[in-house]
Amino acid sequence: MSSLAMPAPDAGTLARRAEIVSDMKIIVPGEGVVDHVTGMRAFETDGLTAYRQLPLVVVLPETVAQVSRILKYCNDRNIRVVPRGSGTSLSGGALPLQDAVLLVMSRFNRILEIDLPNRAVVAQPGVTNLGITRAVEEDGYYYAPDPSSQIACSIGGNVAENSGGVHCLKYGLTTNNILGIEMVLMSGEVVRLGGRHLDAEGYDLLALMTGSEGLLGVVTEVTVRILRKPETARALLIGFPSSEQGGQCVADIIGAGIIPGGMEMMDAPAIRAAEDFVQVGYPLDVEALLIVELDGPSVEVDHLIGQVEAIALKNGSTTCRISASEEERLAFWAGRKAAFPAVGRISPDYYCMDGTIPRKELPRVLAGMRELSESYGLRVANVFHAGDGNLHPLILYDANKPGELENAEAFGADILRLCVRVGGVLTGEHGVGVEKRDLMPEMFGQADLDQQMRVKCAFDPNHLLNPGKVFPQLRRCAELGRMHVHRSELAFPDIPRF
Amino acid sequence: MTTFTPSTAGEVREVVAWAAGEESPLEVLGHGSKRGIGRPVQAAHTLDLSRLxxxxxxxxxxxxxxAKAGTPLAQIEALLAARNQQLAFEPMDYGPLLGGPAGRGTLGGAIAANLSGPRRLKAGAARDHVLGIDAVSGRGEAFKAGGRVVKNVTGYDLSKGLAGSWGTLAVLTDIVVKVLPAAETEVTVALRGLLDEQAAVAMAAALGSSGEVSGAAHLPEGVSGGMLGGGLGGAPATLLRVEGFGPSVAYRVKLLRELFPGVAADEIGAEQSRGLWREIRDCMPFADGTDRPVWRVSVxxxxxxGLALALRMQVPATVFYDWQGGLVWIRMEDGEPQAELLRALVARCGGGHATLVRAAPAVRAAVAVFEPQAAPLAALSARLKExxxxxxxxxxxxxxxxx
Incomplete structure (x- = not known):
């Protein structure tokens, strides 16, 4: 495990563990409190398995009233709390703290209401992302954001992380597809934002909550917008001799006014690994492979397929296959969807990064990555949500070789710095968590981070909810609130006015 | 009373820092086209961003x-149109409703007011299209959030969070927005003669179909007659807009018409359709030059x-619907805002919010313009403001x- 500075555990809390456990058992009777090491072991990490930590105690409440009582209890006694959904975070967002109650929301697993005329589903936060689609697909609907962990990840976790997927360019992220939430503040107060209606009556707190990584409140109910499933979907599998040509093809498709449902690119190492794994006929003599999926009425899809094909040819595509059946479309995707495990076959370990860049910068970033790959002596394979610029470099390493994980992490950090340098961001959909926490200053100045922490102060002034995540350095709210005003500072006559 | 007209973000910061030092409030304005919305602001000085x-x-x-926050929306829309692109959230123009000229307003104002038009239903609100911002807080400190890419979860989403805050949290200085291709063409299917209740069922069916409807409005009798200079005719009109590539639009129009056999339906071609939806977007039926109270209700x-029926049983009101009914425009015909009555009915109809977007200043000073919030939420909002x-x-x- 590489070194990671987390907030120092509170000795008083650790000393009172037995009392806290017993109080938790009163608040959540039955099976809802796990306090033995063997039971807690299952919760010591999330999808970022390089980091592990046993919590103080694991609590699995069943009702909103219990969540409220737990948070109020902890708030009153200055006890830290780490919320957790399904534990699929790739950035360590649900990493426990030694002195914190781990609040696991998995027993909130019911769909509460399906409202087709208003195209809304009300679900408890522990319902899986795919569970929502499953509940409405017989009626012809689906929930659009589809993170690749959708079989396991929870809708509450999706709100916390603002999860994306491969269809974001056309259908948006979680923040664009939820209508409302119920949440509990660290004080124990229960607050409802939105509902089945649109937009906020006041400040858009739902925007702040979505993607707040469990630092602002605990989501206890989510209302999502569902959409009619497109009548058809067809895909093109297009190979290019260079990533520049692939990238230009993407730009030209969008320039022609076409917004595909999905648009994915893979580089040569990723293509090869995927083809070796699933054997779906990916071309092995290309540098970039593009999957373009068009969805909608078949008349529209057929109309646009021809246009995309022409654009690809104009950009020098060397292969272009068009799916003629649903089986073939799924085969095109099979390699892309299996890219991570495929890379897992050719390397003992891999480390998945998640920067987003302006699309046009792709060739420059890939070239930079090749140089870094050489200097670090580690291989890298790339899958790229080409439509929205979200890049997932997979760094191949061997954790059993001393120093190689640290080397891979340093390589990853350099890739993210490169993403920021070309106008992109540190994380497109995996979150900051603990993984990218210390890189935040690459993208934000202290004033930017201070204002974000002030938002935290409005929700949780004692920094008790999920501390040690997102922000590299916690500053006390009293200190952040101080105003440094200098009355005479304004160069008053220099201000244009009339 | 001083009006500051900074032309750089640095000057904005200086003005706000000075005002903070003096504890002297500022009214923050772009073009001032929505100045009549909200409680009247009592401020010693004005911060006019139109030169930024x-x-x-x-x-x-x-x-x-x-673009910088004071950039005219009209300039941005023209620039986009030249490349067949658009702001997909279709920002409404409050000018005519509030008795001012049409075509005013800045990008900063559109985001600060979270202005969204009929396409809100399908494409999202203004806030959904904000990718990044630079702003100056009331502390006089410049900060940035977000970026220039669509997929970004780096830190709290302050860019979207500042949308709809009406300049009460921070002064936006620079804004990055997502733009989208404009539709190649559009057709509006107008179902005729439906009562409000029947229209609600029809719109739900249309939105639940594969028609990919990008606008769904219902204009009851008495409202429809004034549209397109009388060109729409006086019968109730339930309007379903279909946008996209030609062959797709033709197919989906046919699909929608087949959903409603036995209902009289017209097809309105692209040019008239664009004009019609602009009038709906800008609430033109109530742009009557008066200050009779107008409410914008989200349910x-x-x-x-059901809300409209219950309201009209008690007070004289004219109503029309956008967003499949999710947006209800209400004009109170006897001049009384009836805030308590309306808000009680909204609560009884499953909740939502009512904003008094037009009323005389004295009314706006006395009546809560924005929907009052439950105590814990109101306290949280107040802490955020602080x-x-x-x-x-x-x-x-x-x-x-x-x-």
Whole structure:
């Protein structure tokens, strides 16, 4: 495990563990409190398995009233709390703290209401992302954001992380597809934002909550917008001799006014690994492979397929296959969807990064990555949500070789710095968590981070909810609130006015 | 009373820092086209951002545009139109409704008011299209959030969080928005003669179909007659807009018409359709040159007609519906805002919110313009305000009366 500075555990809390456990058992009777090491072991990490930590105690409440009582209890006694959904975070967002109650929301697993005329589903936060689609697909609907962990990840976790997927360019992220939430503040107060209606009556707190990584409140109910499933979907599998040509093809498709449902690119190492794994006929003599999926009425899809094909040819595509059946479309995707495990076959370990860049910068970033790959002596394979610029470099390493994980992490950090340098961001959909926490200053100045922490102060002034995540350095709210005003500072006559 | 007209973000910061030092409130304005919305602001000075203007980045293939906050919306829309692109959230123009000229307004104002038009239903609100911002807090500190890419979860989403805050948290100085291709063509299917309740059922069916409807409005008798200079005719009109590529539009129009056998239906071609939806977007039926109270009510779509019926049993009101019914425009015909009555009915209809977007200043000073919030939520909003603007110098009292 590489070194990671987390907030120092509170000795008083650790000393009172037995009392806290017993109080938790009163608040959540039955099976809802796990306090033995063997039971807690299952919760010591999330999808970022390089980091592990046993919590103080694991609590699995069943009702909103219990969540409220737990948070109020902890708030009153200055006890830290780490919320957790399904534990699929790739950035360590649900990493426990030694002195914190781990609040696991998995027993909130019911769909509460399906409202087709208003195209809304009300679900408890522990319902899986795919569970929502499953509940409405017989009626012809689906929930659009589809993170690749959708079989396991929870809708509450999706709100916390603002999860994306491969269809974001056309259908948006979680923040664009939820209508409302119920949440509990660290004080124990229960607050409802939105509902089945649109937009906020006041400040858009739902925007702040979505993607707040469990630092602002605990989501206890989510209302999502569902959409009619497109009548058809067809895909093109297009190979290019260079990533520049692939990238230009993407730009030209969008320039022609076409917004595909999905648009994915893979580089040569990723293509090869995927083809070796699933054997779906990916071309092995290309540098970039593009999957373009068009969805909608078949008349529209057929109309646009021809246009995309022409654009690809104009950009020098060397292969272009068009799916003629649903089986073939799924085969095109099979390699892309299996890219991570495929890379897992050719390397003992891999480390998945998640920067987003302006699309046009792709060739420059890939070239930079090749140089870094050489200097670090580690291989890298790339899958790229080409439509929205979200890049997932997979760094191949061997954790059993001393120093190689640290080397891979340093390589990853350099890739993210490169993403920021070309106008992109540190994380497109995996979150900051603990993984990218210390890189935040690459993208934000202290004033930017201070204002974000002030938002935290409005929700949780004692920094008790999920501390040690997102922000590299916690500053006390009293200190952040101080105003440094200098009355005479304004160069008053220099201000244009009339 | 001083009016500051900074032309750089640095000057904005200086003005706000000075105002904070003096504890002297500022009214924050772009073009002032929506100045009549909200509680009247009592501020010693005015911060006029109309000189902080200019598009700083436009890359059509990247679907991104950045501009200074005071950039005229009309300029941005013209620039986009030249490349067959648009602001997909279809920002409404409040000018005519509030008795001012049409075509005014800045990008900063559109985001600060979270202005969204009929396409809100399908494409999202203004806030959904904000990718990044630079702003100055009421503390007089410049900060940035977000970026220029669509997929970004780095830190709290302050860019979207500041949308709809009416200049009471921070002064936006630069804004990056996502832009999208404009539709190749459009057709509106107009179902004729439906009662409000029947229209609600029809709109729900249309939105639940594969028609990919990008606008769904219902104009009852008495409202429809005034549209398109009388061109729409006086019968109730339930309007379903279909946008996209030609062959797809033709197919979906046919699909929608087949959903409603036995209902009289017209097809309105692209040019007239664009004009019609502009009038709906800008609430032209109530742009009557008066200050009779106009409410903008957001409820679950299927609750809208029940709300309107219950209201009209008690007070004279004219109503029409956008967003499948999720947006109800209401004009109070006897001049009384009836805030308590209306809000009680909204609560009874499953909840939502009512904003008094037009009323005389004296009315706006006395009646809560924005929907009052439950106590814990109101307290949370107040704490958020304090974290951005602890001295309450930005648009004081515009959203909520000072404590």
């Amino acid at each position: 203007a200019g598009v700083t980045l436009y890359e059509p293939e990247e679907l991104v545009l950045a 679950a779509p299927t609750q809208a007609h 974290q951005f603007d602890p001295l309450a110098i930005l648009n004081p009292g515009r959203m909520i009366a000072a404590a």
